[in-house]
Amino acid sequence: MAQFIPRQAFPHYGAIPRSYFLGHHRAGLSKMKNMLSSIDYVVECRDYRAPVTSINPLFEEALGNKRRLVVYTKRDLGSIPKSPTQKLLEKKVRSFDPKSAVFFVSSSSRADVTQIIKHLRDDAEGPDRLVGCRVLVVGMPNIGKSTLINHLRNFGVGKAKALKTGGQPGITRKIASPVKIIERESGSHVYVLDTPGVFMPYVPDADNMLKLALCGCVKDAVISPVTLVDYLLYQINLHDAQAYKRWSEPTNEVMPLLESFARQTGLLGKGGIPNIDSAALHFIQKWRAGDLGRFILDDLDAEQRRRDDPDQKARLSMSQALKVERTTRKNKPDVNTTNSS
Numbered sequence: 001m002a003q004f005i006p007r008q009a010f011p012h013y014g015a016i017p018r019s020y021f022l023g024h025h026r027a028g029l030s031k032m033k034n035m036l037s038s039i040d041y042v043v044e045c046r047d048y049r050a051p052v053t054s055i056n057p058l059f060e061e062a063l064g065n066k067r068r069l070v071v072y073t074k075r076d077l078g079s080i081p082k083s084p085t086q087k088l089l090e091k092k093v094r095s096f097d098p099k100s101a102v103f104f105v106s107s108s109s110r111a112d113v114t115q116i117i118k119h120l121r122d123d124a125e126g127p128d129r130l131v132g133c134r135v136l137v138v139g140m141p142n143i144g145k146s147t148l149i150n151h152l153r154n155f156g157v158g159k160a161k162a163l164k165t166g167g168q169p170g171i172t173r174k175i176a177s178p179v180k181i182i183e184r185e186s187g188s189h190v191y192v193l194d195t196p197g198v199f200m201p202y203v204p205d206a207d208n209m210l211k212l213a214l215c216g217c218v219k220d221a222v223i224s225p226v227t228l229v230d231y232l233l234y235q236i237n238l239h240d241a242q243a244y245k246r247w248s249e250p251t252n253e254v255m256p257l258l259e260s261f262a263r264q265t266g267l268l269g270k271g272g273i274p275n276i277d278s279a280a281l282h283f284i285q286k287w288r289a290g291d292l293g294r295f296i297l298d299d300l301d302a303e304q305r306r307r308d309d310p311d312q313k314a315r316l317s318m319s320q321a322l323k324v325e326r327t328t329r330k331n332k333p334d335v336n337t338t339n340s341s
């Protein structure tokens with residue numbers, strides 16, 4: 001049999017939406033800015049599977065000088081625990097934020113979450129005020145903020161889940177009431193505040209939009225699930241084309257893979273015809289559950305090269321991004337800034 005050669009680039013067949021900046025994202029961000037004076041720390045959550053792409057430049061600008069912890073969520077979905085790959089990957093990602101405390105976390109891992117609690121409790125330079133310490137948790141939609149807070153509370157003060165979580169973005173729509181996660185003898189307890197996930201105004205690179213959609217930062221209806229699986233297939237093939245061997249030989253063709261997957265998992269419509277959209281959504285869910293390999297979608301070496309080369313600014317600057325967003329809004333007043341999701 002001929003050796004399988006994966007695609008080295010993803011071909012874009014059609015237009016892919018580049019924004020998911022909703023009304024409650026804008027309102028949430030504005031409230032966060034207004035309450036910054038009463039906040040001691042910001043915990044910025046990013047997705048472990050897209051550690052570069054899930055950085056939202058809006059937070060850099062809005063929450064600028066506050067003491068910051070960067071938390072990469074969903075670690076369990078992006079690497080094999082204690083593997084050399086995990087160690088190398090985390091070393092590279094950590095080097096991107098030399099000035100911040102950086103944590104890699106599977107929310108259900110007591111060891112991972114306890115490190116954050118320990119840092120907040122022991123931070124010698126951090127605030128230790130009688131009124132208590134307030135921590136704002138921010139990040140893209142569906143990145144795992146509420147789940148992290150529930151576990152911080154559970155492992156920190158032994159209390160049950162306080163916040164609603166879910167598999168689609170937009171569960172949290174407003175800044176929540178403070179949740180106590182650490183009791184300190186001094187009486188300066190630590191409280192965290194959940195915030196609505198905020199998407200960026202414009203994603204310049206179509207691949208990045210596909211990565212964010214695969215990670216679940218965008219509602220599943222925004223991009224065709226077949227296009228998403230095609231992109232996922234491209235990524236899986238670069239890592240391990242055996243990951244879907246239950247349903248198909250290694251392939252670069254998305255439709256035969258989805259047909260075979262639909263037939264073997266019983267996702268059939270009238271007359272036994274494979275239900276391709278439903279198969280695509282199920283296939284994506286399998287990846288999101290860690291059932292199709294654990295790898296990251298970003299190329300960290302390319303990011304390092306980009307950071308080393310001051311002339312090669314692949315990402316839009318904040319002012320450029322906001323300009324594009326304003327233009328988009330002017331032209332299509334109700335598409336990207338409505339309150340619906």
Ligand SMILES: Nc1nc2c(ncn2[C@@H]2O[C@H](COP(=O)(O)OP(=O)(O)OP(=O)(O)O)[C@@H](O)[C@H]2O)c(=O)[nH]1
Pocket residue numbers: 073074075076077105106107108139140141142143144145146147148164165166167168169170171172173195196197198
């Ligand atoms: N496997 C895994 N799943 C996680 C982890 N953290 C969160 N999740 C899942 O990710 C989904 C989103 O989590 P949420 O906590 O609701 O995300 P959020 O950032 O609060 O979402 P918004 O309400 O959109 O702001 C849920 O299905 C969680 O169970 C993690 O560390 N590992």
